[in-house]
Amino acid sequence: MTFLRFSDDGRRAKFLFKLKSRHGRTIVTAQAFERYNPREKEPFWQNLWAERKSFVVDTADPKDPYYVLEMFPYPSGRIHMGHVRNYTMGDVVARFQRARGKTVLHPMGWDAFGMPAENAAMANNIHPREWTYANIAAMRTQLQAMGFSLDWSREFATCDEEYYHRQQALFLDFLEAGLVTRKTSKVNWDPVDQTVLANEQVIDGRGWRSGALVEQRELTQWFLKISDYAEELLTALDTLEDWPEKVRLMQRNWIGRSEGLKVRFAIANGTAADARAVEVFTTRPDTLFGAAFIALSADHPLSARLAASDPELAAFVAECRRLGTSAEAIETADKKGYRTTLEATHPFDPERKLPVYVANFVLMDYGTGAIFGCPAHDQRDLDFARAYDLPVRPVVLPPETEPAAFSVGTEAYTGPGTLYNSDFLDGMSIEDGKDAVARALETRKVEGKPQATRQVNYRLRDWGISRQRYWGCPIPVIHCDQCGVVPVPRENLPVRLPEDVSFDTPGNPLDRHKGFLDVVCPECGESARRETDTMDTFVDSSWYFARFTAPHADTPTIPAVANAWLPVDQYIGGVEHAILHLLYSRFFARAMKATGHLDVTEPFKGLFTQGMVTHETYKDGSGNWVAPADVVLDQSVTDRAARHATTGEDLVIGSVEKMSKSKKNVVDPDDMISTYGADTARWFVLSDSPPERDVQWTEAGIEGAWRYVQRVWKLVSDARAVLEQSPSTVASDDPESAAMLKVSHRAVDQVTGDVGALRFNRAVAQIYELTNAVSRFVPLAVEEPSIGRQNALRTALEHLVQLIAPMMPHLAESCWEAMGHKTLICDADWPVPDPALLVDDTVVLAVQVNGKRRGEISLPKDAPTDQVEAAALSLEPVARILDGKPARKVIVVPNRIVNVVA
């Protein structure tokens, strides 16, 4: 790309400009056209907005409140294109709602705890706090240069003591309210680094840094009881009408409500007391007669008991554990099982024995950690049965199929049908079969307990918030040998993170920090040990939106203020947060309501999920990620190759992925902003791509945006002479100005609708059309002025500048000022279109013959059908095709289309 940098002394380039009339004459105007210089104007307006506190809001006095929020960033140190896109969209909404008379709350903060700071500490020997706050300072400067209408007086970082202090207070309230629990769960343990690994840090079963084989460990950890709210979180999704349907669907599936049956199978040859029965959960009890095996999770207590005396099984269990803890890794692994010596008895046929396997695809966290396999009607079970040569007995007959003609090959049948091969269930529907099995079994007993219980099961698990890391919010409890787990008394909050820590030894620095660890038990006064787990950073981001309403209160919220502003009217962020962050926040709102901090149940009324900014990835010979800035692309017709810009090394071009720091495929917007200015960058990211769709990053087009900025400025300059003379209100006095006004009002109408619905790319296209119309009109109004034309020009230009104002606020202020306004456009009211100018009196209808377009007719709006028909049939191409024969049918869609069926 070419660089159009302004000279550093800030001198403006001056150009003579010329206007060409419609008649081909060239006029050189007396005025010199000054190019718009964002380097000078953008800081000027930003300073003025700051001085006037234009975007500072008094939350105590909410008049027509509107809360716009974009997902706050992790302070990586540099903003990237995803941020620019996200925050520009939010800013357009904020400025638009402000212009429409709302009191807009639009804050910004930092999701500042988390692993990267610790990784930086280890790599560069810098304290996480220092690293984080330096990053925040750098990113704040970058964001401020974008000219967002943010209320910076509300800024906070989640690692601010003031913030995590209140989070600890919330935790204690949740603890008291019974929303917190402790239980064991599995983690990925790196034996060399002596640390717990995140799933993304486990690569092919090895630790990313040490390369050591990852082990699984059971740790006692803190959990928030989100599963208590599973039903409520599910049903309330129906009330979230301003959320994308896909996000609601994803959450619905994630919560995963299923109605089924818990069935106890007697173990025929079980000897020990705990091995005489096994419970499975199934949503398909109707297929019980098709059961071929029982499979236990490797983590099932029974598996552990059997493994104790079976070294081969112990080895298999160990192998399963090496898969790590992520569901993805477990479910994509080859299906494997180990046949134990146990056999289960079929509930309806004591003679039938089902082999009991331990299988790597059964999850302990879901249901009972054991399943019965029905190969004919479940694909995974079928794959397993084929691999281990187990019988496949179909029990559901598809509709209108002869039993003899139906068999299951490599594909399980999961569709509807009638039960057969199933004894007393034969002939029943699937639904009736489920019920019949439940009724038959729930009164029987196996080993003293009912053989079956109907159960509603959720996939949603409790939320484990313990992290064995330094850079997070300390969990405010104390462990005492006498008193057990004791909450830190509120007057002792916050539990501060100690400053003097080092990362040169593996493990969590808090675990070896004497001053942090050693405490006196608040209950008995004996010496005790402080909890060293810190909270998951998802906790930090689950209530920040509430904190913004009273960012400096000494309680987590000021309920009256929070209730006046929440729920957030428009929340904007990436789809990648569709499930976890949004679900946790929904839970938090309920938990905060239960503990008196809020009185709303849903945190986000409107949700908009923007698409991700993606980019190709590049890797060098040793497998290291390489940033696009260091890549030179060689493009030939047939091939694309990449080289390292400095070393010249050949690089491998990888897949297109979401921009992320870990894969280095980020593009820094700084160059773009310093070259073209914030407005150009803002306009550019709003143009073209629909905001909800992913975009593959390219700089192609940025110059077009830049030219547009100059073009608008030039239009205003060209028109200035005319504007100075124009009176405020005079009706149009000729067809051209009437048409101009019509186009202008129509654009206002369309853009208002599009911006309100966050369809920014469509709004931009509308604005371009208005601009094109104004460009054609200016020479006319300048050369052959009339009062009507001058008025039309002023109206159209003011509309244009107001429509671009939320998107390019600096340019808009400059134009507004140039047009003679003494007030700021950011304080101006949004224009309202004149309804009389929005209707057409004639319409153009397309005429089709047999669905193929053959011409068009122009008629008065709402012309009667017979008149439309007559006009269509008399059209030359139509008459020609009909060739004298009568039309079989004529379909008229009023004001749109006529279809003649020949």
Added chain:
RNA sequence: GCGGGCGUGGUGGAACCGGUAGACACACAAGACUUAAAAUCUUGAGGGGGUAUCCCCGUGCGGGUUCGAGUCCCGCCGCCCGCACCA
């Protein structure tokens, strides 16, 4: 593997509730202006054929419903996101 989404010219995309496919922009080409370049302005363009206002094909692929399908249904293919310790 499971769940969700997307696929339209050279490119980004538009097309409302099933009703003129390609608005708007980028890139490109030609022309005007200029000593020249930049900037600006004008014009052109989905593909194929025809010397004009004409015809055929065309929204990832294969079927279907309909007077009419980019849009709805069924089956594929490709890409992207999430999968609970990345944020």
